[in-house]
Amino acid sequence: MKSKPRHILFFFTYLWLFSCKESSLSSNDSLLALIPLLGASANASVCPKSSTLPSDIFLANTVVSASANVSGFSDPKKAINGVCGAGELAGSLDVYALETTGAGATMVLSWGGRTVKNVPDSIDLIIYDNSFRISGDTNTYAMDPSVIQVSRDGSIYCGFNPSYTAGNINLLTSWTKFGGLRPVFYNMTTNPLSNEDLFISTGIPFLLGGGDGFDLDDLDPNDPNDVNCDTTAANDIKTNGFKFVKITSASNVINPATSTNFPWPPGSYNGSDIDGVVARELQ
Structure with a gap:
């Protein structure tokens, strides 16, 4: 599933394949092995418990x-009401789902007028x-690639x-x-x-709390999909920070290597599912 239908599809397909494949495990061992999957799925629905x-x-x-309108996942407040990760083997359902193309494939968030700082030598x-x-294979995921852009x-x-x-x-x-x-931990x-804690690297391509980190020092004014960005604008953000973050489903963005849109993982009826965005430091 990605969002809900795809998560359910992947989850139960995973369970079916796990239970049907030949294995030397006893039935008790098999049940124990499935407990983490069941727990991860359950965790996806218990957050947030509080509005605070x-x-x-x-x-x-x-x-x-x-402006997305994906059935069951059309409340944009889900993108700002807290992060509700479910771990390595399941995804949160407390998300705002973008569409794969069109205006609904993009959302813009801010910190209520505050500025996200560029912290030296750090993900921001x-x-x-x-x-x-x-x-x-720990490298194989049901994912929702999104293109990230920032603005002052x-x-x-x-x-x-x-x-x-x-x-x-x-x-x-x-x-x-x-x-x-x-995945989000x-x-x-x-x-x-x-x-x-969220910005601590575990020594592999994951942060302690999961998610995908971005360093403002990596902004590239030569990105062909940027909006009016040039070296001056990019350097301004690197020096003074940004106020807005734009998230767009990759399927709605041109891949400069092919001059066609980036591909979209199969089995998904919607675009990226946004659980939240966290800054390292604000000013």
Whole structure:
């Protein structure tokens, strides 16, 4: 599924394949092995329990624009009401789903007028979606690639020049500088972490709280999909920070390597599923 229908499809297909394939495991062992999957699925629906957000988490808290209308996932407040990750094997259902193309494929969030700083030698923001692993290969995920751009004034947007390597569309290594790739471990209800914790690298291509991190120093004014961005605008953001973040389903963005839109993982009836965005520091 991605959103709900795809998560359910992948989840129960995973269970069916696991239970049907030949194995030396006893039935008790098989049941024990499935418990983490069941727990992860359950965790997807228990968050948030409170309307009060953690005060130390610098969440984007304002929906600037959002026009998607995906049945069951059309409330844009789900993108600012806290991060509700369900771990490696399941995705949160507390999300706002973008569409695959058109105006509904994009949303813009802000921090209510505050500015996200560029912290030296650090990731500056994290995008949380609801990707999850779909095979024994830790590099294979049901993902929602999204193109991320930031702006100081809401009109000039600079991005990170993402790239896709043709091949297995579900391989994490096929996608570079996209949001919506990695699972989310942070859950404000069942796995609370501090803002500082969220930006800790685990030594592999994952952050402690999961999600996809972006460093403002990596902004590329040569990204062909940027809006009015040039070296001056990119350097202004690097020096002074940004106020707006734009998230767009990759399927609605031109891949400069092919002059066609980026591909979209099969089995999904909607675009990216936004669980939240967190900044490292605000001013």
